[in-house]
Amino acid sequence: MYFLGFLVRRLAQGALIVLLVSLLIFTLLRVVPGDPVRLMVGGMAPDSVVQEASERLGLNQPIPLQFGRYLLRLIHGDMGESFVRPANGASVGGSTFDDPSRAERASVLGLVGQTLPLTLQLAALAFVFALLIGVPLGIAGGLHAGRWPDKLAFYAGSVFVSLPNFWLGIVLTILLSVQLGWIPSIGYQGFVYTVLPALVLAVEMAPFILRTLTVSVAQVMNEPFIDAGAVRGIGRRQMVWRHALRNASVPLLNLFGIQLSGLLGGVLVVEYIFDYPGLGLLTVNAVLQRDFPLIQGIAVLTSAIFVLINIVVDLIAATIDPRLES
Amino acid sequence: MQDQPVLLDVQHLSIETTGAGRGSAATRRTLIDDVTLQLAERRVVGVIGESGAGKTVLARALAGWLPDGLAVRAGHVRYKGREVVGPALQGREIGYIGADPTRALDPTVPIGPQIAEKLRAVQLRVGAAEAREKVLALLAAVRIPAPQKRYLEYPFQFSGGMMQRVMIADALIGDPALLIADNITQPLDVTVAAQILRLLRELVEQFGTGVVFVSASLPMASEVADELVVLQSGRVIERGEPGHLVRAPAEPYTRDLVLKIPEIWTSKASAIARSAPVARSDAPILNVQHVSKIYRVRDRTAFNRVHEVRAVRDVSFTVSRGESVGIVGESGCGKSTLTRMLTWLETPDSGSIEFDGRDLRALTARQLRALRPQFQLLLQDPYNALPAGRTIGEIIGEPLAIHRLARGREARERVLQVMHEVGLPVGQVDELPVSMSAGQRQRINIARALVLEPKLMVLDETLSSLDQVEQSRLLGLFERLYQQHGLTYVYISHDLAMVRRVCSRVAVMYLGEVVELATNEALFRDPGHPYSRALLSAIPTLEPHPFDARQCLLEGEPPSPIDLPVGCGFANRCPRAEARCRERSPEAVQRGPQSYARCFMAEALYPEMAQ
């Protein structure tokens, strides 16, 4: 009964947030200087063509009206079509005089559907790597606060967080790909192409895990109930593994939700560097090409995913620590 | 005593800090010095001492659980002949209950499984189902109602008293022969503590354990112990049977300890200068009429419902000029909420509060601000109530600046004058209050309020964190201030002994209501409400009890304020409850002028007592 109430409330809030976000992006795109239509038909196109294209795409109508129509179509599951990309996949636009808006455009939903799985794959692998790096060292640092594992975690975290991800990508490419030839880097022709980008992302995520875990594990170990375990007859090992870690994971979960949007930024850049055909690369190109519907669709989708992930994370945290149910 | 087998044998025990990490032997401190004591089965030894005497160190040493940085330098602690140190005995033969029950278990795991976990850790062959059965049985033995349901509840869902019972169950689950109870009643309310003590005695009988009862409260230890050991600075000063020790203490320190316990029941106890409320014909300085406050808390189990917490229910009383009125009650009774409303930090949902004839609700913000200097509030915590980083002079002078009453030299004059009045060394006016004691800090608080020349002072547990000596001194100060300025006092407190000393009239609160209002003498002689009676019976005291706790208080805890039952709120713990008590809420029965009790069975007092 409680669960249902919580879910309904959070979903309602989430829907509101998604709405706000899409409105914001929608407005921003149309308000910021620069003309998308001109970008599409080419800088050389005569004004009449621009005018006509603009009318057909509905870009000359007042913004609230445009947004209303967009929402209506959205509810029917139609995210519209890309301004720029034709159905056959290639990306067009540029300086030639052309009116690509006449040809059949790729559907936004379709484009997203193609690229999302790859990005999810990248994110999952990066997550695994980050946990492998961060969790053992973080726990060790917390259990031995002040001594060398802690210091190692501290320095490692500080260095990792100072590495610009694009630079690390370049360096790793030079080392592992060019010089040693172990792993391929650019593009995608198989799962192994995910490894290098995932590694760069993992280095970006790891410091957060390290920092949070060392602090929360150390804090929990200072709690009275850990100490009390000894006099109650429960061995220290059992106290640590069954109780301390459980308590320490909650702050990690809590902060994870906040970190999420920063992580997306990393995904964007990493996919761009490695030419990894995921949602991030799609986004970067869409923005640079002023492909409104695509940008809009991606924004709506990503904020929806964020909202869902946040809800899931909160649920898991509340399951572990029932005091959070408020 | 000698025919019982010896459980615990402590011989010439000395414990010191190891100074680990600093590397210098010169900084070692001796915390326990040559302590010898013995405990037999089914006996209770009480160890008493003031704070800093080393009680907890000793308790932990007896359990073999010395914290890091401490080590046994000489002597030994033997349990049934075996050395105690080490994990072999803990949780099994020796159980330990500490002073902070709410933080003794993992907050993210339900209590039942945690106790079961402990059982299976100390007795390896116990299976899961069997463990659960044993835990349920023990939860019932410590009188936790509905053990099946509470088995799966989390520590934060238990009140302090209930959690202490859980920890007692946890200590007993390993079938120990020895229990170490370290200050177990310290954080608890008086009536709850009385119940826990009673429970402890019954368990000792039932299970035959020996108990070392460590406490800072001499009266409390005397009630449970067969033998008392007095500890001072780590040394045993005196030992003996409680009655004997109290009547004829041999050592001066013990004599001092006994003297410091305030008397409550003798007629001298309320020999305050103004014991009788002065009959006033003019308007009261504070007039509280039918004040109520409800908090709305979201109901977590439903989507959009709220719980109503009725923190204060229909409270009415008046305070005449120059009186000293006490408002007493245990935690959850609503006195803090009432205090906030008395000083208009929160507004009542219904009812009115008049100060000096003016209805506070009718004032504008500006008028209220202008009126504030006249009724001031003093808080409990002397350390946190003072803003950090300011000198004494600045702290005391700030109210003058806020209300623009004085500036520059004139302000400083007033600050110095008021410092002198409250007994603060005037030379320290430009220093930070860092090294000051609790008592001195409270004086700063008092000075800060006094500089505004108030007519009414509300003291919210102001003296609760001070020791007896400081309390006496400050009470004397209040008396003098009354004589010089005609101040009126309202004391909010849970400390009945203090209220007995200084208040001319007392209001007893329970679950948001004033269940009894009476003169000092009348309340302590012949309380009209069963709760007042229960409260008085639970006060730990060295004198003979006029009220027997066993007869005044039943098992059980106050009902949750969210879920107030119909009828009298005390009915579930009242030994005299009848059917009608559970059906209707009792009205106030007058027992004298300005005295009443909300109970169907309250009879009118002897008329001369009421005056």
Place this chain on the structure above:
Amino acid sequence: MSEILSAPLGEPARLPAAAQPASAYRSVPHRILARAAATWEFRIGLAVFVGVLLVTVLYPWISGLDPAKAAVSMRFKPPMPADGASWAHALGTDQLGRDMLVRSLIGLRYSLAIGVASVLLMFGVGCTLGLVAGYRGGRPGALIMRVTDAQLSIPMIILAITVLGVSRPTVPAIVLVLSLSGWPLYARVARSAALAESKRESVRGARILGASDLRILLTMIGPAVLPPIAFVAVLDIARMMIFEAILGFLGLGVQPPTPSFGSIIADGRKYLINAWWIATMPGAFLLVSLTSINLMGAALERARNAVLKGA
């Protein structure tokens, strides 16, 4: 029994200092700083950072090299200690013969300036809103928190690319976009700290004395809440510098010919195989600078946690 009335009235109580140590009073910020400064991590970070600063200020002036001046004869010189290198161009030269070290240093100037400016803006706006939300609460507080929630769900990189990708990125615009990405976190932290601080007895006492809300905010809550947050803001300087470098890499940062780390490295990608140092040396330099800032910042964060929660 109890000597109530016989106790000496109103005497200055000469009681032994019971609980507080009689050491000099040190304010919370002072303690945090002192504790951090005692660690090796902080000291190393500080030393390296000061060194970097000195080089940044002095080297371009001393060496007399012009970061924008192309010298085709000097192109593609490798960094030390490869052969063909010289001390005059310690980090090598790029495809136009420009000295890498000087370009990196100029880039660092902009990087630092943008980083510090954006953090100041984030801190100012975020903390003000957070303080008000935390102390006052109620409707405005809830509204502010909803706004932060909403903004935290927008991937900032999308916003940044959107705004900067369509108009010419000027330094103020970059600072603005960067600040937008970070203020919600400050608002949240400031709010929860203000909330906790508002519950203190001293605040209650001040309100009873009749102090106005503004007075309490300015004299009590602000000074208690802001310094610990300010210390940890150091970490954000590094974060913003990376963010700026990323934007530069994508072509959305400080525009050429002004050197910026991102654009230098982006340019250098073309020459990865032959002149790998163009892309990597500036990054290494940035890495060292950022690590020093992060070491200091993390040490401050730890000190803050220790002082606030341990004490």
